[in-house]
Amino acid sequence: MKNFNFQAGTKILFGKNKINELANEVLRHSNRVLITYGQGSVVKSGLLDTIKSKLIEKEIHIEELSGIQPNPRLTSVREGIKICRDKNIGLILAVGGGSIIDASKAIAAGFAYDGDVWDFCTRKATPADALPLGAVLTLSATGSEMNGSAVITNERTQEKLPMGSDLLRPQFSILDPVYTYTVNKWQTAAGTADIMSHLFENYFTPDSGTDLQDGIAEAILKTCIKYGPIAIQEPRNYEARANLMWASSLALNGLTGTGKLIGDWATHTIEHELSAMYDLTHGVGLAILFPYWMKFVLNERNAFKFVRLGKHVFGIEDENPMVAANKTIDAIRDFFVSLGMPSKLSEVDIPDTHFTEMGKKACQFGPIGYFCRLNDAAVTQILEMSK
Amino acid sequence: MKNFNFQAGTKILFGKNKINELANEVLRHSNRVLITYGQGSVVKSGLLDTIKSKLIEKEIHIEELSGIQPNPRLTSVREGIKICRDKNIGLILAVGGGSIIDASKAIAAGFAYDGDVWDFCTRKATPADALPLGAVLTLSATGSEMNGSAVITNERTQEKLPMGSDLLRPQFSILDPVYTYTVNKWQTAAGTADIMSHLFENYFTPDSGTDLQDGIAEAILKTCIKYGPIAIQEPRNYEARANLMWASSLALNGLTGTGKLIGDWATHTIEHELSAMYDLTHGVGLAILFPYWMKFVLNERNAFKFVRLGKHVFGIEDENPMVAANKTIDAIRDFFVSLGMPSKLSEVDIPDTHFTEMGKKACQFGPIGYFCRLNDAAVTQILEMSK
Numbered sequence: 001m002k003n004f005n006f007q008a009g010t011k012i013l014f015g016k017n018k019i020n021e022l023a024n025e026v027l028r029h030s031n032r033v034l035i036t037y038g039q040g041s042v043v044k045s046g047l048l049d050t051i052k053s054k055l056i057e058k059e060i061h062i063e064e065l066s067g068i069q070p071n072p073r074l075t076s077v078r079e080g081i082k083i084c085r086d087k088n089i090g091l092i093l094a095v096g097g098g099s100i101i102d103a104s105k106a107i108a109a110g111f112a113y114d115g116d117v118w119d120f121c122t123r124k125a126t127p128a129d130a131l132p133l134g135a136v137l138t139l140s141a142t143g144s145e146m147n148g149s150a151v152i153t154n155e156r157t158q159e160k161l162p163m164g165s166d167l168l169r170p171q172f173s174i175l176d177p178v179y180t181y182t183v184n185k186w187q188t189a190a191g192t193a194d195i196m197s198h199l200f201e202n203y204f205t206p207d208s209g210t211d212l213q214d215g216i217a218e219a220i221l222k223t224c225i226k227y228g229p230i231a232i233q234e235p236r237n238y239e240a241r242a243n244l245m246w247a248s249s250l251a252l253n254g255l256t257g258t259g260k261l262i263g264d265w266a267t268h269t270i271e272h273e274l275s276a277m278y279d280l281t282h283g284v285g286l287a288i289l290f291p292y293w294m295k296f297v298l299n300e301r302n303a304f305k306f307v308r309l310g311k312h313v314f315g316i317e318d319e320n321p322m323v324a325a326n327k328t329i330d331a332i333r334d335f336f337v338s339l340g341m342p343s344k345l346s347e348v349d350i351p352d353t354h355f356t357e358m359g360k361k362a363c364q365f366g367p368i369g370y371f372c373r374l375n376d377a378a379v380t381q382i383l384e385m386s387k
Numbered sequence: 388m389k390n391f392n393f394q395a396g397t398k399i400l401f402g403k404n405k406i407n408e409l410a411n412e413v414l415r416h417s418n419r420v421l422i423t424y425g426q427g428s429v430v431k432s433g434l435l436d437t438i439k440s441k442l443i444e445k446e447i448h449i450e451e452l453s454g455i456q457p458n459p460r461l462t463s464v465r466e467g468i469k470i471c472r473d474k475n476i477g478l479i480l481a482v483g484g485g486s487i488i489d490a491s492k493a494i495a496a497g498f499a500y501d502g503d504v505w506d507f508c509t510r511k512a513t514p515a516d517a518l519p520l521g522a523v524l525t526l527s528a529t530g531s532e533m534n535g536s537a538v539i540t541n542e543r544t545q546e547k548l549p550m551g552s553d554l555l556r557p558q559f560s561i562l563d564p565v566y567t568y569t570v571n572k573w574q575t576a577a578g579t580a581d582i583m584s585h586l587f588e589n590y591f592t593p594d595s596g597t598d599l600q601d602g603i604a605e606a607i608l609k610t611c612i613k614y615g616p617i618a619i620q621e622p623r624n625y626e627a628r629a630n631l632m633w634a635s636s637l638a639l640n641g642l643t644g645t646g647k648l649i650g651d652w653a654t655h656t657i658e659h660e661l662s663a664m665y666d667l668t669h670g671v672g673l674a675i676l677f678p679y680w681m682k683f684v685l686n687e688r689n690a691f692k693f694v695r696l697g698k699h700v701f702g703i704e705d706e707n708p709m710v711a712a713n714k715t716i717d718a719i720r721d722f723f724v725s726l727g728m729p730s731k732l733s734e735v736d737i738p739d740t741h742f743t744e745m746g747k748k749a750c751q752f753g754p755i756g757y758f759c760r761l762n763d764a765a766v767t768q769i770l771e772m773s774k
Contacts, residue, residue: 001401001402001564001625001626001629001633005401006398007397007399008395009395009396012393012645014388014391014393014646015389015390018390209625209626209629209630211609211610211613211614212610212637215605215606215607215609216603216606216607218606219602219603219605220603222598222602223602239388239596242388242596243388243598246388246599246645246646250603258401259629259633
């Protein structure tokens with residue numbers, strides 16, 4: 001087990017009607033709030049009105065930034081920073097899924113930075129301060145509600161790059177599973193694949209002596225495998241939505257990565273190239289790519305890790321480790337397909353025309369992945385396998 | 388899954404030589420520190436000197452409270468409160484195991500309270516404010532390093548009672564597994580039993596829909612079962628000590644209790660009666676009592692929970708749920724015995740003379756336990772089974 005620091009201090013308010021505690025949480029930080037949201041689902045559901053009335057009741061001043069898109073754009077971030085500065089905002093309240101929270105984190109960091117906020121993504125700067133941030137989550141997927149990471153898309157350069165700092169962890173997040181009842185089958189499946197992908201990224205590392213963390217990751221994976229299909233079949237099943245929601249937060253709040261040098265994150269980096277260019281739903285891209293990444297990196301030296309995953313999560317046993325490992329990868333693919341996820345890029349209309357370019361962009365800061373180092377040619381090869 | 392709030396904000400600094408980050412962490416809170424410790428092991432090991440020299444180097448003023456005993460006494464707590472007030476202390480730094488941290492929490496709460504600190508244990512008051520607290524952990528057992536609970540013994544009344552508040556969570560805890568190399572076999576075994584007992588308390592509840600939490604608890608239990616025996620056989624095995632140390636914190640930081648109304652905690656309450664009267668090591672008392680509690684409460688309606696535990700943690704399968712449940716309880720007893728723990732109270736020289744009185748004291752605030760409600764007669768019966 002490697003040395004680590006861990007502090008996941010986000011206050012989680014979980015369950016039905018927790019929105020009733022929102023105004024008090026907001027007032028711990030400020031009485032001037034920027035509410036950020038997306039393209040209307042929180043308007044249609046009435047959630048935005050509920051939130052606004054609860055804040056107005058407590059005389060909290062509200063500004064709004066709407067229209068934040070999936071794969072959130074730098075343009076929205078810049079707009080948000082301007083509002084926060086012009087209107088003397090003291091807290092950003094993100095209402096939505098990971099894209100809204102990610103954009104809000106970038107606004108929070110950009111507000112407190114004199115230079116261009118994109119510098120955080122190009123590694124020219126790291127956040128030294130940030131506005132406080134709260135979230136009301138409406139999609140179980142990214143884990144952004146309990147961590148300090150964000151991924152922003154620069155639409156001009158077609159780059160999708162991560163930024164992060166412990167300063168950007170939300171101060172509080174309201175997780176009411178009922179808000180995810182209206183998430184459709186496709187997005188529920190993509191969200192489940194996203195949660196599982198986060199666990200894979202921290203599971204497949206070269207570290208040893210991390211039984212505890214890997215056991216916790218397996219427990220969360222089993223939760224996804226049990227409840228993902230139930231949530232798709234019965235969208236208003238509270239237990240299924242609740243287990244997925246809490247799984248989403250725990251899968252990427254740092255817990256399963258403790259004691260490890262760093263996660264692999266190659267597959268996420270590759271997926272970001274796809275969704276930067278084609279605006280693909282992140283979880284869908286991951287569901288397609290991950291089993292191909294696994295097939296590509298699997299060898300006789302690292303097969304034991306796939307064998308462990310297969311045994312503990314899918315009950316797969318085989319005397320031959322390579323056979324057991326391949327069965328595990330097939331089980332993961334079968335599970336994603338059973339959720340309704342595609343297994344090839346061609347199914348989501350992504351052509352093979354830019355794979356070489358994507359390989360180069362994915363490796364712009366050097367080789368990617370820690371379980372297995374991948375150069376640009378390897379990335380291109382994985383994309384070819386996925387086509 | 389029940390509604391919950393969860394915020395385990397303690398900053399964990401985990402690993403070899405993390406003590407080098409101590410002074411900076413301290414200075415985030417104060418430059419006037421009360422160091423609390425026990426009966427000399429941290430003096431003998433040199434850890435206390437190391438800590439003092441690191442603080443003095445940064446010109447931090449130090450006061451000391453030594454001699455805090457296992458099952459920490461109210462007298463020490465009162466002494467600590469007086470020092471903090473007289474010497475204008477801004478942070479308490481607990482160096483030791485759960486007893487030291489628990490006493491320090493009571494000092495932190497008592498400092499900010501005009502009445503008698505024992506009021507927090509008798510439920511006459513709850514902490515409204517507290518001094519900040521840090522910890523340097525030397526024993527993997529109680530989880531006190533990452534939660535807001537403390538158990539204090541009133542030596543005059545022979546009462547051992549809990550108190551707690553989120554205000555009492557340490558601001559930071561330094562967890563260096565190397566500090567536990569010198570923990571002897573007996574204390575290592577008792578600590579492992581203590582960690583497992585905390586998991587049992589939150590596992591055996593009447594809640595449903597908590598697959599995620601129960602799966603995480605099972606993963607931590609498996610970690611204890613794997614690494615407890617290794618740490619006993621090879622006291623300087625870093626991976627074993629590291630896994631137990633992180634397991635200790637995660638077992639009782641609130642995580643496995645999220646989404647549950649409340650843990651059972653009957654067995655802990657009964658054990659507190661034993662150790663208040665006989666000054667028994669807490670984990671030893673729990674190792675003796677827990678399997679008897681399990682046998683007492685097991686019935687056909689709740690057997691499924693024991694069956695799940697047996698299957699997931701010990702690989703026990705049997706068509707008959709009651710048979711599988713009993714095999715699970717036996718496996719737990721066998722494991723504790725394999726660690727060198729006693730299985731009867733008579734083995735630790737506790738006579739059966741006060742069982743009726745203990746039953747009454749354990750139920751002084753009403754029946755105990757939520758998985759199964761126990762009145763004083765039931766508690767006495769469990770003690771009789773354990774004799």
